[in-house]
Amino acid sequence: MTEPEQSTRGDSTGETGIDEAMIERLVRAFYARVRNDDLIGPVFAARIVDWEPHLTQICAFWSSVVLKSGRYSGRPMAKHLPLPVDARHFDRWLALFEETARDLCPPAAAARFTTHAKTIAESLELGIATHNGRLLMRGERYRMGTGG
Numbered sequence: 001m002t003e004p005e006q007s008t009r010g011d012s013t014g015e016t017g018i019d020e021a022m023i024e025r026l027v028r029a030f031y032a033r034v035r036n037d038d039l040i041g042p043v044f045a046a047r048i049v050d051w052e053p054h055l056t057q058i059c060a061f062w063s064s065v066v067l068k069s070g071r072y073s074g075r076p077m078a079k080h081l082p083l084p085v086d087a088r089h090f091d092r093w094l095a096l097f098e099e100t101a102r103d104l105c106p107p108a109a110a111a112r113f114t115t116h117a118k119t120i121a122e123s124l125e126l127g128i129a130t131h132n133g134r135l136l137m138r139g140e141r142y143r144m145g146t147g148g
């Protein structure tokens with residue numbers, strides 16, 4: 001009674017129809033495209049040896065974000081800080097994500113995923129810039145190798 005958030009197995013968010021199965025389909029299709037991408041594929045290939053545990057974590061992450069299931073308890077910012085990525089990589093990541101969500105999900109669900117992805121990507125890009133000694137102004141993008 002007091003913990004409604006805990007019982008989300010197979011639950012869906014009413015208006016969008018998002019449930020755990022949709023999240024898993026989206027995550028698998030998205031990372032299949034990511035792995036084939038010439039810009040961001042190599043960044044993942046250099047760090048992820050075994051994809052199944054990664055995909056499990058990412059499904060738990062999206063379940064926590066969208067279904068509020070509390071299944072994910074990692075620290076995504078810390079994992080991204082050392083990565084050699086900037087605005088170009090985030091733009092590609094988002095373009096692939098948006099395209100995959102549009103291909104696989106009903107419009108309201110795709111919009112929901114994409115809105116969250118954009119906010120999180122923006123915060124990761126900001127964190128990475130700061131980690132590399134760049135303080136971004138509002139709306140400014142992080143470009144690697146452009147000095148302080």
Ligand code: HEM
Pocket residue numbers: 040043044047048054057058061074075076079080083085086089090093116117120121124
């Ligand atoms: C430039 C774009 C991105 C690249 C190249 C990238 C790459 C990576 C890599 C290589 C890892 C594994 C790190 C490790 O285990 O040491 C990782 C983890 C993760 N990524 Fe990203 N990422 C990007 C953007 C995003 C965005 C926008 C999100 C969310 C919307 C996201 C969500 C996650 C999460 C949740 C994890 C951690 C999973 C865990 O706890 O093990 N990533 N990412």
